[in-house]
Amino acid sequence: MDDLRTREWDAIVIGTGIGGGTAGRRLAEAGLSVLYLEKGRDLGDADLPALGLDSRDPETRLANGAWPRLLEAQLDGAWCELDGMIGAGVGGTSAFYAATLERPERHDLESVEGHPHPTGGWPISYDGMRPWFQLAENYFYINGEVDPLAPNGAQLLPPVLPLPASDAALISALQRTGMHPYRTHIAARFLPGCESCFGRRCPRRCKMDGRSAGVLPALETGRAALIDRCPVTRIEADGARVTGVTCRRDGQEFTLRAKRYVLAAGGLASPSLLLQSRSETWPDGLGNGNDLVGRNLMFHLSEIIAIWAGRSRGETGASRSISMRDLYFMDGQRFGTVQSMGLSAGFGEILHALNGRFERSPLRRLRPLRHGLRIPAMVAARLLGNAKLFVGVLEDLPYADNRVLSDPTDPDRLRFHYDISDELRSRRAAFRKAMRQAFRPHRAMFMGAAPQLNFAHPCGTLRFGDDPTDSVLDRDCRMHGLDNLYVADSSFMPTSNGVNPSLTIAANALRVADAIVAGLRPRLAAGGSLGY
Numbered sequence: 001m002d003d004l005r006t007r008e009w010d011a012i013v014i015g016t017g018i019g020g021g022t023a024g025r026r027l028a029e030a031g032l033s034v035l036y037l038e039k040g041r042d043l044g045d046a047d048l049p050a051l052g053l054d055s056r057d058p059e060t061r062l063a064n065g066a067w068p069r070l071l072e073a074q075l076d077g078a079w080c081e082l083d084g085m086i087g088a089g090v091g092g093t094s095a096f097y098a099a100t101l102e103r104p105e106r107h108d109l110e111s112v113e114g115h116p117h118p119t120g121g122w123p124i125s126y127d128g129m130r131p132w133f134q135l136a137e138n139y140f141y142i143n144g145e146v147d148p149l150a151p152n153g154a155q156l157l158p159p160v161l162p163l164p165a166s167d168a169a170l171i172s173a174l175q176r177t178g179m180h181p182y183r184t185h186i187a188a189r190f191l192p193g194c195e196s197c198f199g200r201r202c203p204r205r206c207k208m209d210g211r212s213a214g215v216l217p218a219l220e221t222g223r224a225a226l227i228d229r230c231p232v233t234r235i236e237a238d239g240a241r242v243t244g245v246t247c248r249r250d251g252q253e254f255t256l257r258a259k260r261y262v263l264a265a266g267g268l269a270s271p272s273l274l275l276q277s278r279s280e281t282w283p284d285g286l287g288n289g290n291d292l293v294g295r296n297l298m299f300h301l302s303e304i305i306a307i308w309a310g311r312s313r314g315e316t317g318a319s320r321s322i323s324m325r326d327l328y329f330m331d332g333q334r335f336g337t338v339q340s341m342g343l344s345a346g347f348g349e350i351l352h353a354l355n356g357r358f359e360r361s362p363l364r365r366l367r368p369l370r371h372g373l374r375i376p377a378m379v380a381a382r383l384l385g386n387a388k389l390f391v392g393v394l395e396d397l398p399y400a401d402n403r404v405l406s407d408p409t410d411p412d413r414l415r416f417h418y419d420i421s422d423e424l425r426s427r428r429a430a431f432r433k434a435m436r437q438a439f440r441p442h443r444a445m446f447m448g449a450a451p452q453l454n455f456a457h458p459c460g461t462l463r464f465g466d467d468p469t470d471s472v473l474d475r476d477c478r479m480h481g482l483d484n485l486y487v488a489d490s491s492f493m494p495t496s497n498g499v500n501p502s503l504t505i506a507a508n509a510l511r512v513a514d515a516i517v518a519g520l521r522p523r524l525a526a527g528g529s530l531g532y
Helices: 002-006 018-029 058-063 092-096 126-139 165-176 211-220 269-276 347-359 374-384 422-438 502-520
Strands: 008-014 034-037 071-075 078-082 224-227 232-238 241-249 252-263 298-308 322-324 338-345 387-394 403-405 415-418 443-446 453-459 485-487
Touching (some): 018 034, 018 224, 034 252, 252 269, 485 502
Antiparallel strands (some): 241 252, 298 443, 338 387
């Protein structure tokens, strides 16, 4: 451990999720010495359930791979605590994710005729990102079917899991109504039974995440090392350069140093750490000269709908087989993808949805009537069988007042302010209407009425761009005003797009790593050898 602390590394990577794990692997494979710093534990191949925990005890939460404290949020003006399903351990949140990695669409990143982007696009085009999308798809073993609406999109391995008979029937039914379903893009090297690890830790490393596709391959190069249970409390800077990171482990505080630093603690934790890292040059937090650090916070909205489409005899469980993008961009409105969740809705889920409707009805004051909802829920479950749950991923857009808030008294507390805009409420209503229409041939019921923010998808809080007056990072995701600090997590995204962000994070992390490698190459004459 002393040797790890005293040497100067080519790169220190803060965080081991999709972004940090992938960036560190790319740097190590390029010949650089890399030190990973992880707040949580290295849980190895422990088989643990999803991140939702009943416990509020920080040690219990960390022992299970969850962020030690609940999130503290001001939502539409009201303060509350919530479990945001944020990971803290090697692999980060990705160790528990559902491994759905899909490319965004061209109009997500740039203005395209017929698909006007409301915020002006990204500083790098879709074609500029394409090489790293392809590389990320290789790193993460993405398998599935090509989206028929984007035949020149992802580079995929063929689907590994067989298609359940009921899903095949549902795909055929959707195709008959003019929809374009396809096999979901999954990051996995499947073994028998591995489909059960979606949403939980994978004990056999078949699911590809920040640990299995990033940290472990980096360590295997012999050029990377890992210190877990090592929260970074401060990033030290002298003028325009980061000089070190202050860490805490086993009750001791120490400073680690490198030529380059990659911040990948997540869309909430990265800006929070920067706001806490104040200096004479940066009195309001590193990179925060224009009060942009932590602003433009976005999530996705999740619209969950239960579909009763029939099930073949002997079929059990549910699969993550189906995605479709027919609703992604409709009538000038930015919606998103719709995909199966790998979950089923039985009596309990139906009763929960009916209770929600009751609470919004004129009968809600007649409390005894609520108990009668158990009967129709039971009848529906018996007559229709367990329904397949689908989720619509509704794009969120950036608003400067939605932001991460610093808490200097408690670095483990992640705080933010978020208001649901009128524009988002209007798009949500239109999206739900489009989803009902898409599944019209089947019995369907939304599993909630209130907007459901996906707190596991925070992004946009350190947006990248060419203009330092409206962005925190440059197009290489290097911080404006700090020439050796880069960001490789979801914070960089100017918009949230209409797909899960994981593939975009991984692709950009590879791009950032390549920019760092290029910057560390000695300036030799053409044909000279490279050294690090």
